[in-house]
Amino acid sequence: MTGEDHQDLAAGQAAGPADTDRADGAAGPLAASGVPVRPGTDRDAVGGAVPRWVAAPADTKGCAAVAAAASREGLALVPRGAGTKTGWGAPPRRCDAVVDLSALNHVDHAAGDLVVEAGAGTPMKDLADVLGTSGQRLPVDPVVPGSTVGGVVATGLSGPGRMLYGPVRDLILGMTVVRADGVVSNSGGRVVKNVAGYDLGKLHTGALGTLGIITSVTFRLRPVPPAARVVSARADDPARARELVASVLRSHTAPTAIEADRPDGGAVTVHVLLEGPEEGIRARAEEVSALLPGSSVAEDLPDGWGALPGGPGDTLLKLTTPPARLPAVLDAVADAAPDTGPLPVRGSAGSGVLYGALPSATAPASAVRAVASLRARVEAVTGGHGSLTVLDAPPTVHGAGLDPWGTVLGLPLMRSIKQNLDPDGVLSPGRFAGGI
Template structure:
């Protein structure tokens, strides 16, 4: 037993040697620890600091293939033991939870009170912490924003093991820096997210999905534009464009049952004669694409036809009303094709390779130009001066 495993075992009941199944993009951790409490997690991080261990956090592990592989991984912290709903103040439309709680379980708790956390669940099983760490969002972003917009308080364990909180459990609060936004989307490079408080919304009493196949990219662009600038107030405007299939536009309308009917009809009129209105979620709706090469884009809503043009022959899906897209390419697409897609996408806005086969990664600029990277590096240096938290996983090779 090494000194570090002994020390880890003294502060956390559930510590074991890592095995091949725990590998993060091929990098197997020496230890895997599953803290049951925030205190245990804090002690683990303190011991990791004392022993100079590189730490990677894992929730349900649904997005471990996103980002670059860690340069080192001595300790994998499995957060799934931190799965309590700490407080659901239904009357205040606020919930505070531990980070290892799966989003679907949170939804079940909230539904019982007629409420929801207005975030989609693009990947089955995802935890609160993982969703925050990757800033993953789906169709509802158009109306409710992304995780950063709903997060009102956060508890993070720093690289040195100290437990730091920011925000709180009230929706309106401008006291101190908003560290919640800073750690959202930081891929575990600034600290271990252990608790989060969110603003909730009432579950809408009615909803309708309006979908229609369009004649192609230009037509889809016109339809989306029409809905976006209408009085329909959609909760989401999505586009699904399979590699060889037709381009489908989908609109989600939520509200009171009678209102929804009228607005869905209005949306159907804008979508054209083939539009279908239904309560059932379309099979593709909000599902993350499964391609081996996955690229995320942020562009202007009006860039829709160009995005589909760039993706031609590959799969594209996105929140067209917000200009947030994913393009999925097959593993055999070839480095040149991927580079072409990236170059064209980066002419429009930002594009990041979320995941790609290891042999392709080498030759790809995964993150592309990241504005303010210098400042980001300095933030990293402050929070993790020894560069032990998810080293190498993040933008610009932040290590």
């Protein structure tokens, strides 16, 4: 996408059926859906694209009505929850209407089955509060404050606990999704096995709303552990950090998470989270502490646990690597942007998922070059087994020619699925890899 293309998007001037005269009224063609619709504003922009309308359905039926009305007119829809990650992915080619899912806020908790169904607009914090009253939890860490259930699933966010519990997609038992044509699809439910056909949970997790509008998700839960300890140690360099991580992984201590934090290109702090019964956790913490010379033990999580590095306006990077190549990847990130100094990096040393941030002060063209250079280095030092994607970037960086994805394996299959589920390409068009 060129800078000129991006300016057109930012002005809400993308070509297509959305260029309908506003004489249709404030609700435009979406008035037929029967749900509340208002004109879009700059505050509703998605990746710089300002929608003509914002529709606010109250439930799945309302979402289906909006999608059906939009489908008849060829309008492009972008789902939104709390709006904490509207810049993630590539800017949409078109954004005729935003579907505001904040009213889909409900929790149906079957505590005896360790299962919960939550509306896509349910804030993760509210869900945690409800589950906590029964001593249960969804083991998905709050990586982005204010996120909703739908936002976490649509972006595929998984925090430190993914090392033990798996990524968020592995915790999904069922899902309700509205297709581009307004048809409602359901899979799974309060069972362990999904129905035949597409596994909607895995298909829509991380798809950025390009395959359907998620309206509710059913998760399997875990009991809240009776006790927790965090063993933390400082390593002078990435190689030493890797030695510490490897020693814990070889032990029988069964950590929930092993995190690495390198804020300035220097020393690396390793945090090991242990959870379980009080009577056994002391011994496990002592064993891990013995493996990490100079370590400290605390009952509370450290500041910034699970949070992404960087701040507003930064270009957010996600790096995957085999854990054994952690030192090389950390060093590659440290040298990614010589004009701005070492980049902060944080993430799971145990599962090989790290996050870095290019400062907002980086010139757009420099940011694009830094991403390309770092992607090449990550692929080289991991023998092709690592990757770099850009989760979030300012519109100016996208406009400078950013490639958020790099080489994507299986792209033909992904395009085939997109064509099958959204043949007219009206759901978040262009936000995902390969322009999907």
